[in-house]
């Protein structure tokens with residue numbers, strides 16, 4: 001951390017971002033790189049990651065792309081091993097890949113339930129399993145590391161037809177609170193970030209007409225957040241002094257009531 005400057009407070013840090021090929025992950029990778037971190041960008045779409053790395057490097061940053069499906073535990077462990085071998089390990093994990101597929105529960109859209117559970121919970125845990133040893137090592141050796149889990153306001157608030165998604169995000173927030181108690185004393189800051197509506201590809205995967213209508217209608221009444229708004233907050237979290245941990249951050253469009 002000796003090379004820190006005001007403009008680049010994350011110099012010397014290695015930040016892994018899952019779900020970095022679009023939306024919040026992509027914008028956050030760019031932000032963390034602009035703040036000086038070497039970012040490792042993970043997602044399935046290799047071409048999008050290659051473009052992102054080129055953009056970051058063009059802007060003077062450092063980035064590595066690893067195309068991986070986070071639901072594949074062995075593949076993710078392979079990515080973590082590569083980060084360890086090539087970069088000495090990660091000291092920041094933005095655990096962000098996720099999918100939102102609302103539907104009335106009585107429709108029994110069990111494939112979509114499973115898809116959300118597999119990615120939002122199992123994928124998140126695969127990343128925690130693969131990278132926690134590196135975060136703990138960085139906490140010991142460098143005095144600070146970050147585990148930032150992307151949750152949602154759905155973890156707290158009630159949205160009819162979003163029960164399964166909301167359940168996965170309640171898991172993320174509650175897990176994060178618990179992990180703080182184990183990892184905080186090891187200099188690993190654990191945060192859950194809970195955004196309201198952010199305009200990303202997330203909405204493009206929704207198939208339920210009722211939810212699509214609700215989302216479309218909400219655009220009439222509010223300015224949705226942008227991915228960059230959330231990325232600013234993630235950059236802010238990561239650049240705080242090591243003693244400061246924002247346990248949970250709720251970021252909402254100003255006009256979104258709940």
Ligand code: NDP
Pocket residue numbers: 018019020021022023024025042043044045046048068069070071096097098099100119123150151152153194195196197198199200201202203
């Ligand atoms: P996007 O759909 O734009 O981004 C999702 C990312 O996850 C993509 O990069 C996608 O890349 C990646 N991903 C999906 N499946 C996998 C997989 N199996 N393995 C690896 N990566 C995968 O949505 P957002 O940016 O909005 O979502 C990011 C997070 O923010 C999610 O956890 C979401 O729940 C949360 N969130 C979003 C809100 C919103 O309103 N947008 C509000 C609150 C929370 P690829 O397809 O290339 O693999």
